[in-house]
Amino acid sequence: MTPxxxxxxxxxxxxxxxxxxxxxxxxSAFIGVSFIVxxxxxxxxxxxxxRAGVGGYGYLLEPLWWVGMVTMLIGEIxxxxxxxxxxxxxxxxxxxxxxxxxxxxxHFTLNEKLQRMxxxxxxxxxxxxxxxxxxxxxxxxxxxxxxxxxxxxxPAFLCYxxxxxxxxxxxxxxxxxxxxxxxxxxxxxxxxVIGSLxxxxxxxxxxxxxxxxxxxxxxxxxxxxxxxxxxxxxxxIQLIYLNKALDTFNTAVVSPIYYAMFTSLTILASAxxxxxxxxxxxxxIASEICGFLTVLTGTVVLHSTREHDPTLSSDLYxxxxxxxxxxxxxxxxxGKLKEDDLLSGDFITVVRQDYFV
Numbered sequence: 001m002t003p004x005x006x007x008x009x010x011x012x013x014x015x016x017x018x019x020x021x022x023x024x025x026x027x028s029a030f031i032g033v034s035f036i037v038x039x040x041x042x043x044x045x046x047x048x049x050x051r052a053g054v055g056g057y058g059y060l061l062e063p064l065w066w067v068g069m070v071t072m073l074i075g076e077i078x079x080x081x082x083x084x085x086x087x088x089x090x091x092x093x094x095x096x097x098x099x100x101x102x103x104x105x106x107h108f109t110l111n112e113k114l115q116r117m118x119x120x121x122x123x124x125x126x127x128x129x130x131x132x133x134x135x136x137x138x139x140x141x142x143x144x145x146x147x148x149x150x151x152x153x154x155p156a157f158l159c160y161x162x163x164x165x166x167x168x169x170x171x172x173x174x175x176x177x178x179x180x181x182x183x184x185x186x187x188x189x190x191x192x193v194i195g196s197l198x199x200x201x202x203x204x205x206x207x208x209x210x211x212x213x214x215x216x217x218x219x220x221x222x223x224x225x226x227x228x229x230x231x232x233x234x235x236x237i238q239l240i241y242l243n244k245a246l247d248t249f250n251t252a253v254v255s256p257i258y259y260a261m262f263t264s265l266t267i268l269a270s271a272x273x274x275x276x277x278x279x280x281x282x283x284x285i286a287s288e289i290c291g292f293l294t295v296l297t298g299t300v301v302l303h304s305t306r307e308h309d310p311t312l313s314s315d316l317y318x319x320x321x322x323x324x325x326x327x328x329x330x331x332x333x334x335g336k337l338k339e340d341d342l343l344s345g346d347f348i349t350v351v352r353q354d355y356f357v
Contacts, residue, residue: 041059041065041067094129099256121300131290143211148223148227194234
């Protein structure tokens with residue numbers, strides 16, 4: 001038989017990257033919709049009981065929340081399959097497109113206004129994603145799950161994994177009970193750090209499934225089931241703290257910060273474990289980094305031009321009554337009164353409620 005021409009393998013790798021990119025785009029659309037549907041479900045559940053942000057689980061009885069979960073599941077399955085074909089450096093940054101979907105839908109359904117500059121943010125996300133697709137590395141698929149296990153047990157990746165677990169435990173056990181309701185980085189940080197490990201284990205499971213379908217059975221290796229267990233555990237932790245973040249903070253704030261942190265850590269983890277950038281030229285790596293920075297800039301612009309969630313302030317702080325001071329004739333203050341007291345022309349407002357909201 002005549003061997004395949006040298007560019008045939010390159011063409012197959014490009015086709016695999018294209019398939020992975022299209023699946024990642026479809027995944028982003030479903031996940032962006034799920035953010036909105038789940039948010040509406042969380043609001044309904046909060047109206048009937050304790051909010052998820054303060055430990056309530058009433059949203060589990062809300063059908064709309066489950067619709068959002070099913071939508072997210074479809075998106076995650078598409079994302080899962082995308083990792084079978086393309087490297088994480090390509091698939092993960094395309095998650096920014098879900099921010100565009102959620103921002104546009106939130107404008108119409110959640111009354112979280114998208115300003116004109118937000119359109120620029122959306123355009124930047126699209127441009128950056130396009131640059132990443134065009135310069136993504138062409139990754140060779142490992143031949144067995146044991147080969148992936150060898151990559152996962154490298155000293156460099158073991159150091160990353162141990163550091164990620166240590167940071168996650170500190171955030172969950174120490175920071176979340178104290179600062180979770182006031183600092184968005186806590187909940188989102190947990191999701192992002194754990195998420196980077198989720199992607200690595202999911203990619204391993206996806207490759208094992210792909211190899212099994214191709215006739216190379218990987219079910220007999222304990223590493224396959226270990227990767228699957230890690231994936232399931234990490235996904236559950238992510239869902240719990242993502243629900244807390246969405247219920248406590250504005251969707252327009254959660255989405256871009258989660259994207260920036262999650263994508264950065266996932267690219268770092270993938271570069272350490274799978275050596276995605278090995279063999280690429282400096283110009284290609286620089287283009288990918290510029291594409292990611294462009295997407296990150298777009299998310300920042302999109303976030304900075306969105307309105308804050310008015311329900312957040314009302315949940316955290318009780319309304320303050322305006323305070324007035326009586327100015328006596330000699331210039332001395334004669335005492336403070338509240339809004340319902342009888343006012344004369346000698347009273348002036350020194351503290352207004354809108355200074356605090």
